[in-house]
Amino acid sequence: MERPKVIFLDAVGTLFGVKGSVGQIYSQIAKEFDVEVSAEILDTAFKQSFAASPPPIFPDAHLDDLSQREFDWWQKIVYNTFESAGVMSGFSDFSSFFSELYIHFGTGEPWFIYPDVLSSLNHWREQGIQLGVVSNFDSRLFSVLQGLELSNYFTSITISTQAGVAKPDPQIFALALAKHHCPPQAAWHIGDSVKEDYQGAKAAGLRGIWINRQKVSEEKPESDPIPSPDPGEGEI
Numbered sequence: 439m440e441r442p443k444v445i446f447l448d449a450v451g452t453l454f455g456v457k458g459s460v461g462q463i464y465s466q467i468a469k470e471f472d473v474e475v476s477a478e479i480l481d482t483a484f485k486q487s488f489a490a491s492p493p494p495i496f497p498d499a500h501l502d503d504l505s506q507r508e509f510d511w512w513q514k515i516v517y518n519t520f521e522s523a524g525v526m527s528g529f530s531d532f533s534s535f536f537s538e539l540y541i542h543f544g545t546g547e548p549w550f551i552y553p554d555v556l557s558s559l560n561h562w563r564e565q566g567i568q569l570g571v572v573s574n575f576d577s578r579l580f581s582v583l584q585g586l587e588l589s590n591y592f593t594s595i596t597i598s599t600q601a602g603v604a605k606p607d608p609q610i611f612a613l614a615l616a617k618h619h620c621p622p623q624a625a626w627h628i629g630d631s632v633k634e635d636y637q638g639a640k641a642a643g644l645r646g647i648w649i650n651r652q653k654v655s656e657e658k659p660e661s662d663p664i665p666s667p668d669p670g671e672g673e674i
Contacts, residue, residue: 442645444618445562446596446611448629449573451651454549454586460484463548464519464539471535473528475520483522487515494576497602508576508599512540544578546585552651559591570594572614572627574604574634594618605631606638615644 447453456463461481468475491514496507513536520526529535542548562569569592573579576599583589596614598604603613615622622643629635630651639646 441565442567442626443624444568444570444615444620444626446570446572446614446625446627446639446644448605448627448631448635449571449575449579449582451630452552452628452635452649453555453571453588454551454582455651457548457550463542464516467539467542468520468525468529468535470538471529471531473520473525473535475523475525475528479523480519483519484515487518487522490518491515493604494574494599495602495604496599504599505577508578509540512536512576540578544581546582546587549582549586551586551588555588559588563591568593568618568620570596570614570618572596572605572610572629574598605629605634606641608638608642611639611642611644615642 450456459477459481461477461479461484464480464484465475465477468480491511494508494511496504496511499507516536516539517526517532520529520532526532559569571579571583571592571594573596575582575597577597579595579597580589583592583595594614594617596610596617598610601610601613603609605611611622611627615625618625623645626645626647627635627639628647628649629639630649632648636646636648
């Protein structure tokens with residue numbers, strides 16, 4: 439198998455995941471604001487709220503407005519999560535709660551790096567393969583990667599909120615490729631979503647690789663097993 443010039447990776451669910459669950463963290467911080475609600479209820483409500491939201495893209499936003507647009511996008515999701523959980527009336531100051539929550543998820547604290555990531559990144563870097571991130575995350579990704587000490591591995595980071603397009607749109611992959619002056623056939627993209635990462639990358643002409651972090655009953659595309667540029671143990 440020919441070694442790629444660039445390997446792009448998704449962020450959340452591929453490089454790193456949430457410690458415990460989103461619901462657990464929401465529940466813990468809500469408790470600081472005297473709102474008691476179970477993590478399980480919040481997990482269910484969050485998944486529904488997140489799935490119902492539009493993609494995090496703001497093509498009409500000026501760069502100076504982008505951080506506020508990202509903040510507002512997430513605030514609506516979190517508001518709907520607690521509204522669905524039936525506890526919004528318990529907040530005396532939801533804005534302060536959300537601000538603390540939003541800042542928290544912009545640090546390395548609520549995240550953990552998957553155990554195979556560092557060995558894989560080091561292995562690929564030693565082979566001279568360029569590495570990039572393509573993610574539907576917001577601009578907090580930069581501070582999260584820094585907090586997790588992952589920033590130095592990547593020569594490009596392409597996020598949907600800045601790109602104005604989100605995976606699986608082929609344009610976000612094209613923007614990432616342009617940063618490396620790389621044709622699509624010379625690049626791979628690895629991610630945990632069949633639709634956004636595997637199918638999105640393939641539609642853009644890259645080699646799409648799906649990684650099943652959750653071990654869910656999602657059918658893995660049999661035509662593309664997870665490969666390694668130089669097969670070895672512990673690869674993503």
